[in-house]
Amino acid sequence: MCGIFGYVGKRTNAGQLVIDGIKNLEYRGYDSWGVACKRGENILVEKNTGKISGVDSQQFAEECMQAIAHTRWATHGGVTKENAHPHVSTDSTIAVVHNGIIENYQQLRDELKKKGHTFLSETDTEVIPHLIEEELQNTEDFASAVRSACKRCEGRYAILAMHTTSQTLVAARTGSPLIVGVSPEDGYFIASDIPAFMEYTRTVQYLDDGEMVVTDGQSILFMSIETGEEHPKREIEITWTIEEAQKGDFDHFMMKEIMDQKESIARAVNQDEEQIRVVAEAISKARGTFLVGCGTAGKACMASEYFFSVIADHHVNFAPASEFKLYHHFLKQESLLIVISQSGETADVLEAMKVAKSKGAKVLAIVNVEGSTIDREADYSLLINAGPERAVASTKALTGQLAVLMLIAYAMAGKLREGKTLLLETASLINDMLNPRYIRRIEDLAESIKEKEDLYIIGKSWNYPMALESAIKIQEVSNVHAEGFAGGELKHGPIALVEDKTPCIALVGNDEVTTDILSNTIELKARGAQTIGVSPSNNEAFDEWIKVPDAGHAQALVNIIPIQILAYFLAVKRGKDPDMPRNLAKSVTVK
Ligand code: G6P
Secondary structure: OOEEEEEEEEOHHHHHHHHHHHHHHHHHHHOOEEEEEEOOOOOEEEEEOOHHHHHHHHHHOOOOOOEEEEEEOOOOOOOOOOOOOOEOOOOOEEEEEEEEEEEOOOHHHHHHHOOOOOOOOOOOOOOOHHHHHHOOOOHHHHHHHHHHHHHHEEEEEEEEEEEEOOOOOEEEEEOHHHHHHHEEEEEEEOOOOOHHHOOOEEEEEEOOOOOOEEOOOOOOEEEEEOOOOEEEOOOOEOOOOOOOOOOOOOOHHHHHHHHHHHHHHHHOOOHHHHHHHHHHHHHHHHHHHHHEHHHHHHHHHHHHHHHHHHHOOOEEEEEHHHHHHHHHOOOOOEEEEEEEEEOOOOOHHHHHHHHHOOOOOOEEEEEOOOOOOHHHHHHHOOOOOOOOOOOOOOOOOHHHHHHHHOOOOHHHOHHHHHHHHHHHHHHHHHHOOHHHHHHHHHHHHHHHOOOOOEEEEEEEEOOOHHHHHHHHHHHHHHHHHHEEEEEEHHHOOHHHHOOOOOOEEEOOOOOOOOHHHHHHHHHHHHHEEEEEEEOOOOOOOOOOOOOOOOHHHHHHHHHHHHHHHHHHHHHHOOOOOOOOOOOOOOOOOOO
8 A cells, every 4th residue: 555656866857757657656546646846955845636647747757766655545644745755854864654553653753853853744754754864863865864773663564765965876675675777877766566667768676674775877786774884686577567567548547457357367377387287296295284365365265265176176264365364373384374365465464474484484376466575475376367457356366366265276186187187278368358349248238237335255265265356346346235145145144235236146157056056046036136146057047147158177367357347337437537436545554
């Protein structure tokens, strides 16, 4: 949450450059924005509430070779101009942007206030420029002052700091992501995520936890925050293209990414077979396998409980990452933790990894963002290769995660080839399904139910986690009250919610639980619900039928797609921006 982006180098329009670049990080927060530009020995700060996408970067086109920018998702302090970043020191010579939370900020703030510092915001961040200001009384070197200030901060942070009289841009990270973009022609870009600077370079250097960098735009130094010791850093070429990170002809990233599933699932399936076998063996050998993820990724973990049970006859344990504490005492050296994350940066997931590692357990990550913290810190890592996912609502990452998990389950059963064939066939069925007529059919359904304020989704077996995922998708983008249930649980409570013509969606496959879920749908119909079946075949239980291909064990991948499309159209028809849902951010780097 929150995106930061800084630039120092030969380009003379640094202010405009960081504003344009940070628009690509708006998925990380869109409450407010701000920029600090260095002109001569002055730092000019401009900030406000509202979306960065609405800011005309032209107004920052004036000459400047160093700038930092921020897009905010509020944690400490409401959405006000004062709380927007950058924050500055009492003498306004230091400007800082920050992503994360300084946990001991109260204590630091009290201490600094006693020393005469004046605070203008309610944020935790504001202590940082003031701490740097204090440290500058002991040293003339700006980077050393930033380093000393960082050592006093507890919590998670990625910061960018600049000073009126120093030529250097200083960045530091502990817990929140920070990546350097390297361009011999242009200089150095430092951002929370790569799309900020992809237009200029695809050569990157990742900061690790506890590292800081100091650059004047011509060279860069990586050093330890703790010791100040300098060390070399590897340059990596990233494979994502600028086109993949853009909307193209689509109105929203969400729809673009739903349509990307025509190819992204096949990319996820085409894993190195040997690596999948190694992972499958690690699960077989582990004494206790635990899966954790958050939000949509958590639903993929939950679905995999069914995959491993049905396909591989193997028991695994799922918990949402934020609830993983329940399992901490079961973790041993022989345990395996599987973490699933699109961004590879989710704080609760990182916390689970930290605990598992401290107990000597091994960690397998299934991520989308290569080079992300989770990708780098896991013992084994598999990439789902979905390409950049920018919409807050996760779509193509989910189907990629499901595909990789199924592949592993098949490998454990000694049937990797069979699993691969099934998944590639499913990918091709999805490719055919995502045609304009099909999309229109679901748009029409959205039109017919767009005024409804409550909507329920039921499923059984792997369609149960997909019912939960369907509910999240609809809630987050359209703000309709949607809830997912296990079909069999309806009669134990939720059915009391059903009124005349309440839309109820049943996710159905062609398998051993079909009869049960159809019975549950009929129970709903008998209570007056408007039943909508997402199913390979029509049935009298359905008032409306959304046809999906029969994908056997891979039905979960197929059934979720019409719901993604429905959620999208419900949002649009209800006047919401599906790419920027209320109160949400894509990458949740705070606990
Ligand atoms: C946020 C996003 C969700 C996502 C979840 C986990 O809540 O809005 O779309 O599923 O984080 O993110 P991750 O990057 O770990 O998959």
